[in-house]
Amino acid sequence: MLQTGLYYPYVHLRDESWAKAAALYWRNLARVVPPGFPVRDRDAIKELNDAGFLRTTDPQPAAEAVAPAFVSAIRENTDALRARFAVGERRFTERWQSAPALSATARTLTGLYPEEVPDALQEALREAGLARRSARGYVGDRLVWWLAVDPAVAWAYKCAITEELARRTAFAPVTDQLNAFTATGEWSSERVADTLLDRAEPRIGREAAQSRLALMAVQCVLPADLRNVPTEKILRLRTQYADEFTAFAAAIEAAAADIANATREVTDRAAFELHLQGAFERSIAQPLASLRKAMNGLKLNTIVTALTIKPEVTVSGTGLAWLAGGPATAVSTGIAFAALATRQAVARERDALVTSSPAGYLLKVERDVKPATLLRRAGRSIARTTGVGI
Structure with missing residues (x-):
């Protein structure tokens, strides 16, 4: 909680x-x-x-x-x-x-x-x-x-x-x-x-494990010049990704509980820090890397599908040919409709991945908090619309 x-x-x-x-x-x-x-x-x-x-x-x-x-x-x-x-x-x-x-x-x-x-x-x-x-x-x-x-x-x-x-x-x-x-x-x-x-x-302070893990996780996706990131952007992100944050917070809480149980008898501070780092790798770093890999795979699959789909199997394309003026239009329309449907399906899969993953929140924070050029922002908007970006 x-x-x-x-x-x-x-x-x-x-x-x-x-x-x-x-x-x-x-x-x-x-x-x-x-x-x-x-x-x-x-x-x-x-x-x-x-x-x-x-x-x-x-x-x-x-x-x-x-x-x-x-x-x-x-x-x-x-x-x-x-x-x-x-x-x-x-x-x-x-x-x-x-x-x-x-x-x-x-x-x-x-x-x-x-x-x-x-x-x-x-x-x-x-x-x-x-x-x-x-x-x-x-x-x-x-x-x-x-x-x-x-x-x-x-x-x-x-x-x-x-x-x-x-x-x-x-x-x-x-x-x-x-x-x-x-x-x-x-x-x-x-x-x-x-x-x-x-x-x-000195006491180890297991009770602080949750806050330590959370800040380690957030800081791992933030730019080195976070001081220059506008505060209003940070405040906007706090409310923009409620669903993704819920999964992230649950993962942090579970990882902190695991640390508390695993280190109950540990009295050495250096050993506790190793346990903390291990929990970070398991619960945050590795899921984040896996999510990045999965998102990249979705983008590739979308492009390949759009380029290799067979126009003759699209019923909508054939039907529209007579209204649009001929077979050439039917072929292009069939590709467009099929590609759009595929991209929408991928977009839904992408959103489900990000929302359910404990690292989904971090991936969105990473994307939104880093400075972007006007060209990159335009490209990101197009990618989002066509189903190949987050």
Whole structure:
């Protein structure tokens, strides 16, 4: 069943190409926006937001739920956490960094918006020397205040909020940061401490397999310059191929379920990634290659049939000869009618192939999203009309 994705750990989508690819799979993409947060989206993201693809989720209830685990972890491991993540006089920027290496000690601080951090947790962080209140940047004439913390602390907290929101909303956590902490599983005080102090094996995150597979599949047919593909074209494709998408979504869901079952005992991340790649090949890449081959075969058969059909076997051609003025016209008319009927039959077979195949949606996205010259567009229109194109 198609779900709403829950984007984390940022508010702003960092990669326009990733956002467009996500829009070709998720019905909606929810993002966590604290009240009053200064949202400043790029133009392409604004278009997706204006079209209703992006939805806003308030993190405050989830933050209240997970904050006690962080408070407990801080109070029980103050010295160890301070040794790693003390803010001191470290420089602060509100621009988030990529996933941090937990062993680093000289990273620039990043910012949590105060409205998403309950007062008790803010107090615990400041008392332990793990946070300080900092002002940086204006929105209009308003100075924006942040809770400056080490990026590792911010990432763990954001992922914990995401997990709680996912539980409350049944949205599926999805991220464009492959090395982020998994946002699934219970974030107890023990897990908070073990994660920050690097005392536990990283979780594999099987629950994200569906979103990973879906985006791998969509991205495999998209042009490298997806950033330059108009957002309005992406939005049009979302609704244009509903039947094809249904088959595609079902295949992704089934493949993700198979991965979850097959890797239930797997604890090695590299091995899990191999399983994920294998599922992609079996459920997406191979069916797509087979569908392309089948479509090419249909085109060839149509042309051969049209050229080799025998005019004397066409009843319609003989009957029309007397009305049209003679045997020559009867022959040409017979070929035309027979060829048209064959092409229409092939068109029906083509449509059935594309609609039923899990890769049919991808084939149509691939065709429509890539730039085409005027001549190619005209040729494609003619091919579609005569039954030899998709």
